[in-house]
Amino acid sequence: EVQLVESGGGLVRPGGSRRLSCVGSGFSFSNYNMNWVRQAPGKGLEWVAYIGSGSGSIFYADSVKGRFTVSRDNAKNSLYLQMNSLRAEDTAVFYCTRQGLYCTGSTCSDALDIWGQGTMVTVSS
Amino acid sequence: SSELTQDPAVSVALGQTVRITCQGDNLRNFFASWYQQKPGQAPVLVIFDKNSRPSGLPDRFSGSSSGNTASLTITGAQAEDEADYYCSSRDSSGNEWVFGGGTKLTVL
Numbered sequence: 001e002v003q004l005v006e007s008g009g010g011l012v013r014p015g016g017s018r019r020l021s022c023v024g025s026g027f028s029f030s031n032y033n034m035n036w037v038r039q040a041p042g043k044g045l046e047w048v049a050y051i052g053s054g055s056g057s058i059f060y061a062d063s064v065k066g067r068f069t070v071s072r073d074n075a076k077n078s079l080y081l082q083m084n085s086l087r088a089e090d091t092a093v094f095y096c097t098r099q100g101l102y103c104t105g106s107t108c109s110d111a112l113d114i115w116g117q118g119t120m121v122t123v124s125s
Numbered sequence: 126s127s128e129l130t131q132d133p134a135v136s137v138a139l140g141q142t143v144r145i146t147c148q149g150d151n152l153r154n155f156f157a158s159w160y161q162q163k164p165g166q167a168p169v170l171v172i173f174d175k176n177s178r179p180s181g182l183p184d185r186f187s188g189s190s191s192g193n194t195a196s197l198t199i200t201g202a203q204a205e206d207e208a209d210y211y212c213s214s215r216d217s218s219g220n221e222w223v224f225g226g227g228t229k230l231t232v233l
Binding site: 035037044045046047050057059061095100102104109110111112113114115116117118 | 155156158160162167168169170173174175177179211213215220221222223224225226227
């Protein structure tokens with residue numbers, strides 16, 4: 001079964017740090033670009049970060065740039081999100097997502113085709 | 126970055142057809158994908174590559190696109206289709222993902 005399992009969420013004080021992990025199974029993890037997406041309570045989805053399959057390309061949402069660091073260890077089929085200087089507005093469920101590439105002839109597109117169950121991060125004093 | 130705009134809420138009678146739309150300039154250059162999210166659950170991909178479905182997804186779900194608008198159509202909506210639906214695509218730079226605000230679908 002193809003799946004992603006996140007861990008590492010919890011209660012963090014404002015200004016604190018937290019490291020989230022995501023383990024992939026049932027597919028060749030090293031072949032896929034990966035993303036983190038978050039969802040604040042009662043709100044919509046917000047893309048957070050992207051990392052290429054070989055860690056050569058990394059991008060962040062403006063809201064987390066300079067505070068969050070995405071990384072991966074393909075030998076461990078694992079994706080990470082190091083979150084520093086956390087704020088109340090970072091409170092959210094964080095999802096690890098696989099970015100699948102789909103090609104028809106010469107046309108390709110991608111989509112976030114596999115999602116983990118999410119891990120909740122609460123930033124509060 | 127770019128923005129994707131969705132109607133906040135849509136309703137449909139059981140067994141009828143409903144269309145959920147998503148507008149954004151980047152949809153002229155990138156396909157939209159659609160995600161279904163039920164309460165307390167993670168999102169699930171339902172449409173990608175303009176009109177492709179993951180294996181196992183009912184064929185009552187379909188997608189289309191024209192200009193700056195992408196649409197998700199559910200033909201013969203079922204009670205279990207009641208959920209939040211989000212569109213997404215690459216932003217204008219092609220490096221980031223952007224999501225619409227989501228549409229809450231109610232099946233009456």
